[in-house]
Amino acid sequence: MRKDVLNQIKLIGEDFDVLNKSELARRFNCDRRTIDRYLNDPSSGTRKPRNLKSKIDDFKETIIDKVDNYGSTSMSVYKFIQKKGYTGGYHTVNNFVKDHKKSEIKKATLRFDTSPGLQAQVDWKESITMVSKHGEIFEVNIFLMVLGYSRLKYLKLTVDRTQETLFECLTNGFKYFGGVPKEILFDNMSSVVDRGRTTFKNVAINQKFKYFSIDAGFEIITCRPYRPETKGKVETLAKLVDRLTPYNEEFDTFEELEAIVNTFNMEINNEISQATNEVPLLRFKKEKEYLNPLPKMDVLLSYFHHEKEYKVSKESMIRYKGKKYSVPTKYIGKYTTISEIDSEIYIYYTKDLIACHRISDKILHYKKEHVKEILRSDALKHYSDERIEEFIENNLKSMDIFLEE
Incomplete structure (x- = not known):
């Protein structure tokens, strides 16, 4: 590539028509056809990479289908496409699957929508071990529900994570907020999702949970696989563990431990949120009016x-x-x-x-x-x-x- 020729032609610009191509070729000591090519397409001076077809190209759609819809591993897909004519190596397949999953993570990460009253997010802090004053071991869980706009949080200490307990915690959360968000975002938990019928692209909601959501007045939003946790939620769950650990051997009963969690709940709702740089309880004043009204409690009580x-x-x-x-x-x-x-x-x-x-x-x-x-x-x-x-x-x-x- 004659960069000197290309650069000079760019400098000449529209004035090149005062010189004929033969004269330009003589000045630059190059073939006339080189001048002609650069004048017609200045970008042709840049060498374009060769597009070589990879052995995996014809199998990419099959790989994505098996990984996304059926959770197939790199090795299982590799063995499968070998029978279909793939002659490349396993590492090529494995690297393709890794890159695909990284891409899907970016697509699947759900933004915690900040419109008032629109969305809440639900999760559990599972299997926390606490020790009472008398050495009794309590293995507990903490239910977390956080509103997207205000970041107001509702926490509930539980001894299990059954669907009935989830119904009870959600109902308590609605009462705590004084209303129901229009959407609630859930992880791929078995009490919400029918895992046996769920694939990467098609999430099957548990029928009883779907009925509960209709009666309560919210839409179920589920997170696709490969989705990393949102930053705010992870920070809150980390605080749960950090702030509970000093209370080991400082309580007698489950009720006392429950009171500790309730106090912590009040504290974090009065502290400045890292996500909004505002106090959740104060910001909630702007959000409360946008929540759906509370449903009849008797209807929700029937679920648990x-x-x-x-x-x-x-x-x-x-x-x-x-x-x-x-x-x-x-x-x-x-x-x-x-x-x-x-x-x-x-x-x-x-x-x-x-x-x-x-x-x-x-x-x-x-x-x-x-x-x-x-x-x-x-x-x-x-x-x-x-x-x-x-x-x-x-x-x-x-x-x-x-x-x-």
Whole structure:
């Protein structure tokens, strides 16, 4: 390539027509055809790389199909295409698969959308081992749900990661946020995705989970394989471990450990987020109005309703986790079921909700209307409503009980 000829012709520009090609060839001591080629296509002076066909080219589509849709390994694909006529080496196939996956990672990494109320992301911190003051080992998990715009987070300590537990955690999260995001992004977890029918390009959602999402009012967004974790979520999960470790041998019960996690939840929602450089709770004020309204809780409760039965005593109370809770007197002798959501318990007879109590450290929990019924049916059956009210005010409120209106 005559770079001197090419550069001079570029400098001459439009003035080259004042000189004929023979004169230019004489000046540059080159063939006239060289001048002609450079004048017609100045870029032709740059040598173009030769496009050599690789042995793998005819098999690339097959390899991508088997890797993406069926999770085939490099070696299994290599053995397969050998039978189809591939004569190249294994390393060529393996390098192609690696490059393809790297490319797909970039495509599949989902941006954490920051539009208010649009998206939340869900994940678990799995199998955290904690030791109590008495040397008892607790293996726990922490459910994490974070809103995309405000980065407000909801954490829940759990002993398992079943689908029923996921339903309960999501429901608690909706109550915590006071609404439901339009989309929720999930990893490829078995409680959400039917892994047996899922491929790289086609994700099959578990049918029961799909029904739950419809009832709750959000769209399921799943992450494709090869997707790296988003930076914000990884940082939060790392904090979970870092901040819990000092509490080893500092708690007695699961409830105390749960309180530690709840305190941590409050702390991180009041700290400046690295992602937004704002405090999540303050930023959430802008986001809350964009969330979908809360659905009927009874509908969501049916997805994780615990079927253990609790008999109503003659006192018109049921015993749950060492504490007693009142119900209407007509259910004495009946068997009820209980669902616990966040800081409240819901008591059911068949499928009817008959009472709801806030959980406290008190042993006895009464609803005021239940107390009136109990007193009227037995000890104070001859008293007027006014005298019963007076009795409640003067006696029950001074006792070590939790009394709700």
